[in-house]
Amino acid sequence: MPQDTLFKGKLVSEQKAEDITRVEELAYELKVEEVMTANPSTVTPETTMGDVLVLFRQTRISGAPVLENGHLVGLVSIEDLLRCLQKSDLESETRHYMSTKLLTIKKNEPVIEALKLFVSSHYGRLPVVDDDGNLLGILTKGDITSGILQAMQHDYQEEEVRRYRASHLFEDIESDRSSLILRYSIKQGDFTHGGSASSAIKRALLRLGATPQIARRVGIAVYEAEMNLIIHTTHGGLIRCEIEPKQISINITDDGPGIQDIALALKPGYSTASDTVRELGFGAGMGLVNIQRCVDSMRLESVFGQGTILRLKIFLSQEDSVGEGS
Numbered sequence: 001m002p003q004d005t006l007f008k009g010k011l012v013s014e015q016k017a018e019d020i021t022r023v024e025e026l027a028y029e030l031k032v033e034e035v036m037t038a039n040p041s042t043v044t045p046e047t048t049m050g051d052v053l054v055l056f057r058q059t060r061i062s063g064a065p066v067l068e069n070g071h072l073v074g075l076v077s078i079e080d081l082l083r084c085l086q087k088s089d090l091e092s093e094t095r096h097y098m099s100t101k102l103l104t105i106k107k108n109e110p111v112i113e114a115l116k117l118f119v120s121s122h123y124g125r126l127p128v129v130d131d132d133g134n135l136l137g138i139l140t141k142g143d144i145t146s147g148i149l150q151a152m153q154h155d156y157q158e159e160e161v162r163r164y165r166a167s168h169l170f171e172d173i174e175s176d177r178s179s180l181i182l183r184y185s186i187k188q189g190d191f192t193h194g195g196s197a198s199s200a201i202k203r204a205l206l207r208l209g210a211t212p213q214i215a216r217r218v219g220i221a222v223y224e225a226e227m228n229l230i231i232h233t234t235h236g237g238l239i240r241c242e243i244e245p246k247q248i249s250i251n252i253t254d255d256g257p258g259i260q261d262i263a264l265a266l267k268p269g270y271s272t273a274s275d276t277v278r279e280l281g282f283g284a285g286m287g288l289v290n291i292q293r294c295v296d297s298m299r300l301e302s303v304f305g306q307g308t309i310l311r312l313k314i315f316l317s318q319e320d321s322v323g324e325g326s
Helices: 020-028 049-059 078-086 112-121 141-152 157-164 196-207 212-232 277-281 287-292
Strands: 003-008 063-068 072-079 125-129 135-140 180-187 236-243 247-254 298-301 307-315
Touching: 020 112, 020 141, 020 196, 020 212, 049 063, 049 078, 063 135, 063 247, 072 078, 112 125, 112 141, 135 141, 180 196, 180 212, 180 247, 196 212, 196 236, 212 236, 212 247, 212 307, 287 298, 287 307
Parallel strands: none
Antiparallel strands: 003 298, 063 072, 125 135, 180 236, 236 247, 247 307, 298 307
């Protein structure tokens, strides 16, 4: 028999969901390349710390990648410069002070993954690289703040027209039960397209007239489930989202490897992600916790060695109903 754990709660009110803000939504939606500083100032291992001081002063930056023959080999920061100044050692080369233990992030990863790296590492900046490890830019918390602010100022007029048309989808359909079913196949290891399904479902909900809070809750829950398929499954899996005027049902299925201990898997911070995945900034063990926070009902069924089914539901009040001229 499959292991079965069920979480049910009352309808999450608008007040209880207030912490899922537009800022948090954008952190899942925006890609690193959209907010990073492209073509950053760089130095070489042979650059003196005195020249680094001049560079930081002239460009008003607090860190710079260190390149050797075009390859990223380190990072020098204002903290390194302070250590150098304490020793009155400005003639020394950067190689003696730079950090060589680097955390990098890919340009196509969601901003939320960069934020997770900032929190877990306490680093102040992340070099942004392509699939071959070539430097493309630098990312700081300030870059993320600026990028999110710009995104929030974006003109959504054309999107509002689409929403109005879609929000009346169910009005003229005569049936006992009308629903819109969206399906997405997710490939194992496909980090490049991670988050695409959740973004598409969120856009569909907004166009159907869902409130921003409902769309955000669904978007975050599906994103975390989507990344679990990419990270933990054998072949990937399927996301099926059924949208009805009064509820949203989401089923996530895969054919392996299954979960050996569901209770342990539900503990915050527990993860079976490989070291390679962790180096990419994923696998923090908070996926199921974040999903549970966003839905009204979560049922997790798994047979170890065979596969897993995750069933999610969000119930909609009359004010939150979708597709009926909301």
